[in-house]
Amino acid sequence: MGRTSETTIVADGLSRSFGTHRALVDLSFDAQPGEVLAVLGPNGAGKTTTVRLLNGVLAPDGGSSRVLGIDPAVDGNAVRRRTGVLTENAGLDDRLTAWENLVVTGRIRGMNKTDAGDKANAMLQRFGMVDRADQRVQGFSTGQRKRVALGRALLHDPDILFLDEPTSGLDPEATRDVIDLIGTLAAEHGRTVVLCTHFLGEAGRLAHRMAVLDRGHLLAFGAPADLAGEIWKGLDVALDLGAAADEGLVEMLAGSRGVLAARPTASGAHITVNDRSIIPLVVASLTSREVPVYGAVPMPPTLEDVYFAVVNESAANEKAVSA
Numbered sequence: 001m002g003r004t005s006e007t008t009i010v011a012d013g014l015s016r017s018f019g020t021h022r023a024l025v026d027l028s029f030d031a032q033p034g035e036v037l038a039v040l041g042p043n044g045a046g047k048t049t050t051v052r053l054l055n056g057v058l059a060p061d062g063g064s065s066r067v068l069g070i071d072p073a074v075d076g077n078a079v080r081r082r083t084g085v086l087t088e089n090a091g092l093d094d095r096l097t098a099w100e101n102l103v104v105t106g107r108i109r110g111m112n113k114t115d116a117g118d119k120a121n122a123m124l125q126r127f128g129m130v131d132r133a134d135q136r137v138q139g140f141s142t143g144q145r146k147r148v149a150l151g152r153a154l155l156h157d158p159d160i161l162f163l164d165e166p167t168s169g170l171d172p173e174a175t176r177d178v179i180d181l182i183g184t185l186a187a188e189h190g191r192t193v194v195l196c197t198h199f200l201g202e203a204g205r206l207a208h209r210m211a212v213l214d215r216g217h218l219l220a221f222g223a224p225a226d227l228a229g230e231i232w233k234g235l236d237v238a239l240d241l242g243a244a245a246d247e248g249l250v251e252m253l254a255g256s257r258g259v260l261a262a263r264p265t266a267s268g269a270h271i272t273v274n275d276r277s278i279i280p281l282v283v284a285s286l287t288s289r290e291v292p293v294y295g296a297v298p299m300p301p302t303l304e305d306v307y308f309a310v311v312n313e314s315a316a317n318e319k320a321v322s323a
Contacts, residue, residue, distance in 0.1 A: 008033055008160055008192040013063030016049055023049040024216045036186045038207035039196045040307055045213040047196040051162045055080055084158035088165040090149035094138035098129055098148045109156045123151030142169030160192045182206055204303035212310050220310040228301040231309050234260045234272040237279055240295035241268030
């Protein structure tokens with residue numbers, strides 16, 4: 001089955017409560033084919049509830065969603081046939097071997113015994129678990145269980161892959177492998193990957209867009225660069241001049257066209273410019289004054305910077321309202 005070229009996920013005002021606890025409140029976002037969407041937030045933010053709603057495991061109290069054109073609240077089975085889910089705790093059957101866990105999943109999904117066995121072998125090979133294929137997963141480490149669970153989630157070649165803390169419990173080498181795999185799955189195969197995590201560094205390497213949740217509310221949604229542009233004015237640039245800029249040089253930089261601010265650093269200066277086009281002009285101005293420029297490195301805000309800015313602004317607004 002070829003990948004769809006249409007929007008793969010649309011959430012429109014999704015809400016869900018558990019008793020008096022409002023787990024999600026009016027959540028709206030979308031996801032596209034070939035995109036890694038990072039859903040970020042602390043424990044209790046609503047990330048897992050979102051995944052369950054989009055897979056038809058839970059029904060919303062309000063709002064609606066479409067996953068691959070299907071309403072998961074109406075036909076969750078049809079959605080789950082085309083999605084793969086990796087939960088934080090892996091959810092394997094401890095009584096079964098690694099191979100059996102995958103084969104059983106394949107059979108449940110409608111594969112015949114031969115195809116399920118072949119796919120299980122391929123996934124165990126892919127995740128470096130062939131040597132433990134015939135061992136019960138009860139004795140596996142967290143990292144080993146996560147590898148088997150990843151293979152299970154990909155067994156049926158899903159159009160959308162939901163990953164809930166996919167690297168928790170993995171060693172650095174396995175973490176790197178999983179991150180590389182996630183990027184490959186989206187970039188090369190047109191698969192939508194929804195990455196729920198609190199590891200912001202990993203999300204920053206992968207995410208095309210981000211959705212920031214806090215206590216069920218969507219605080220921000222969009223590409224990190226676009227969100228950064230709404231929060232901060234200008235682009236920071238690190239100038240390597242071989243030594244700290246003196247007061248006169250800092251004043252000259254601060255007064256240059258397109259430069260919003262300047263301050264000295266141990267190796268030169270840190271400036272904020274209107275946009276990237278100003279950087280060559282600044283470098284030319286410095287060299288015309290016989291100031292050596294060893295580097296001029298743009299420093300756009302990272303996903304982590306954006307995340308904390310969004311969360312801190314929300315906390316400040318909440319505090320102001322309650323004051």
